Amino acid sequence: MALDVEKLRKMAPPKGMPFKIRRLGHVVLQVSDLERSVTFYTQVLGFKVSDVYSEDLQPGGFAFLRCNTDHHSIALVGAGPGQSKHLELHHIAFEVGTLEEVFRVRDRLRADKVPMTFEGRRRAGCQISVEFLDPDNHCIEIYWGLDQVGTNGYVRPASEWKGIRTLEEAIANPVVGQDTHINR
Numbered sequence: 001m002a003l004d005v006e007k008l009r010k011m012a013p014p015k016g017m018p019f020k021i022r023r024l025g026h027v028v029l030q031v032s033d034l035e036r037s038v039t040f041y042t043q044v045l046g047f048k049v050s051d052v053y054s055e056d057l058q059p060g061g062f063a064f065l066r067c068n069t070d071h072h073s074i075a076l077v078g079a080g081p082g083q084s085k086h087l088e089l090h091h092i093a094f095e096v097g098t099l100e101e102v103f104r105v106r107d108r109l110r111a112d113k114v115p116m117t118f119e120g121r122r123r124a125g126c127q128i129s130v131e132f133l134d135p136d137n138h139c140i141e142i143y144w145g146l147d148q149v150g151t152n153g154y155v156r157p158a159s160e161w162k163g164i165r166t167l168e169e170a171i172a173n174p175v176v177g178q179d180t181h182i183n184r
Contacts, residue, residue: 034078
C-alpha cells in the first residue's frame with residue numbers, strides 16, 4: 001500500500017478538542033545497567049539526578065533525571081533485557097540554547113568516544129544537531145535551531161531544507177532565516 005503523504009500532511013485535530021497537549025513531558029527508557037546509564041546521562045550529557053527508586057520499589061531500580069526545573073525529563077528503569085534494537089523508539093531529542101553548544105556536545109562525545117550516528121542539519125525542521133548512541137544503543141539527538149511554526153501555520157517548504165552531514169557545512173550553508181554565525 002502506497003503512503004498518501006498529502007493526506008497525512010492535511011491531518012489536524014478535530015474541532016472542539018476538550019484539551020491540548022502542551023509539550024513532551026518526559027521519556028522513560030529501560031536500560032540494562034542502571035548505574036552505567038546514570039553515569040552516562042550525568043557525566044557525558046550533564047543531567048542531574050532528582051530521585052532514585054531502590055530495587056525494593058522497582059525491580060532493577062529507577063532513576064529520575066532532569067535538565068531543567070522539571071522533576072525529570074528522562075527516567076531510566078534498570079534490569080532491561082539488553083541493548084535497544086530501535087524497534088520501539090527511534091530517538092529522543094534534547095534542545096540546547098545555542099549553536100556553539102552543539103559543537104561543544106560533539107567535542108564532548110568525541111572525547112568520551114561515544115558512537116555518533118549523525119552530525120549536521122536535518123531536512124524537515126532544519127535543526128542543526130548531533131546524534132549518538134547511549135550505552136543501551138538508544139539514539140539521542142542534541143539540537144539547536146528547530147524551525148518554529150507560527151500562528152499563520154507557515155512551514156518551510158522542502159525546497160529550502162538543505163540537509164547536510166557536517167556541522168561545519170551546516171554553518172557555511174545556512175537555510176533562509178537561520179543565523180549560523182558563531183564565535184568559536
